[in-house]
Amino acid sequence: xxxxxxxxxxxxxxxxxxxxxxxxxxxxxxxxxxxxxxxxxxxxxxxxxxxxxxxxxxxxxxxxxxxxxxxxxxxxxxxxxxxxxxxxxxxxxxxxxxxxxxxxxxxxxxxxxxxxxxxxxxxxxxxxxxxxxxxxxxxxxxxxxxxxxxxxxxxxxxxxxxxxxxxxxxxxxxxxxxxxxxxxxxxxxxxxxxxxxxxxxxxxxxxxxxxxxxxxxxxxxxxxxxxxxxxxxxxxxxxxxxxxxxxxxxxxxxxxxxxxxxxxxxxxxxxxxxxxxxxxxxxxxxxxxxxxxxxxxxxxxxx
Numbered sequence: 001x002x003x004x005x006x007x008x009x010x011x012x013x014x015x016x017x018x019x020x021x022x023x024x025x026x027x028x029x030x031x032x033x034x035x036x037x038x039x040x041x042x043x044x045x046x047x048x049x050x051x052x053x054x055x056x057x058x059x060x061x062x063x064x065x066x067x068x069x070x071x072x073x074x075x076x077x078x079x080x081x082x083x084x085x086x087x088x089x090x091x092x093x094x095x096x097x098x099x100x101x102x103x104x105x106x107x108x109x110x111x112x113x114x115x116x117x118x119x120x121x122x123x124x125x126x127x128x129x130x131x132x133x134x135x136x137x138x139x140x141x142x143x144x145x146x147x148x149x150x151x152x153x154x155x156x157x158x159x160x161x162x163x164x165x166x167x168x169x170x171x172x173x174x175x176x177x178x179x180x181x182x183x184x185x186x187x188x189x190x191x192x193x194x195x196x197x198x199x200x201x202x203x204x205x206x207x208x209x210x211x212x213x214x215x216x217x218x219x220x221x222x223x224x225x226x227x228x229x230x231x232x233x234x235x236x237x238x239x240x241x242x243x244x245x246x247x248x249x250x251x252x253x254x255x256x257x258x259x260x261x262x263x264x265x266x267x268x269x270x271x272x273x274x275x276x277x278x279x280x281x282x283x284x285x286x287x288x289x290x291x292x293x294x295x296x297x298x299x300x301x302x303x
Contacts, residue, residue, distance in 0.1 A: 108158055
């Protein structure tokens with residue numbers, strides 16, 4: 001009888017411990033639900049979208065681990081921090097799916113760099129959380145309908161962002177554009193040369209081109225060959241992980257890798273201007289020694 005009572009007491013202690021651990025993890029979810037978001041229109045909307053997503057994951061699918069992860073992102077957005085879409089390398093994605101996600105993320109980061117967060121904050125926030133939903137469901141890879149829903153919603157919102165981003169008014173617009181509102185511009189027309197930008201992303205501490213990078217370069221090379229250009233600017237960048245001297249060299253390698261790939265695709269070498277910035281001119285501002293995927297890039301612009 002004493003042995004049985006000890007077993008019952010032990011089971012009770014374990015149950016209470018598990019409950020306490022669960023409550024500790026859900027603290028961030030509760031904090032997100034009670035947060036008063038600050039920052040700009042994008043970060044406030046992003047916090048709201050993550051809150052909706054987190055609560056749906058908990059109530060509908062009982063997914064505590066992912067709810068905790070995305071609650072942290074929602075809290076960061078609620079503080080006004082600039083939160084990026086999930087890096088594909090952080091998830092265990094089966095071969096064949098990762099490449100599609102890499103290209104999709106590159107397109108999203110690219111359109112946001114063109115000003116989508118500022119001109120379309122609600123749509124940009126929705127697109128980011130739909131991408132994160134897609135990558136989370138793709139890792140689980142057992143509910144095709146959920147994967148398809150997240151992917152479809154993301155691609156629809158991304159298409160809308162890409163259709164309007166090139167016509168977004170610049171901070172100091174030229175007089176010629178004052179009389180032409182963005183909605184009067186035909187989205188089927190090619191974007192202006194100065195608005196065209198392609199961003200090639202790199203894996204951590206790498207200057208080699210993965211399949212996602214190759215796809216971006218394919219598109220950039222086709223764009224370059226279809227226009228009358230005087231210069232194609234290739235500027236390499238790194239994140240803040242590592243020494244400044246090392247990052248200067250790495251950023252040059254990344255710019256040269258894109259130069260070589262553009263040349264292989266038939267782009268006139270004489271048009272290519274190669275520069276590097278190391279860990280200066282970050283796309284996402286971070287502290288020193290931070291591995292931020294969005295900062296590991298080479299930007300392609302035209303003149």
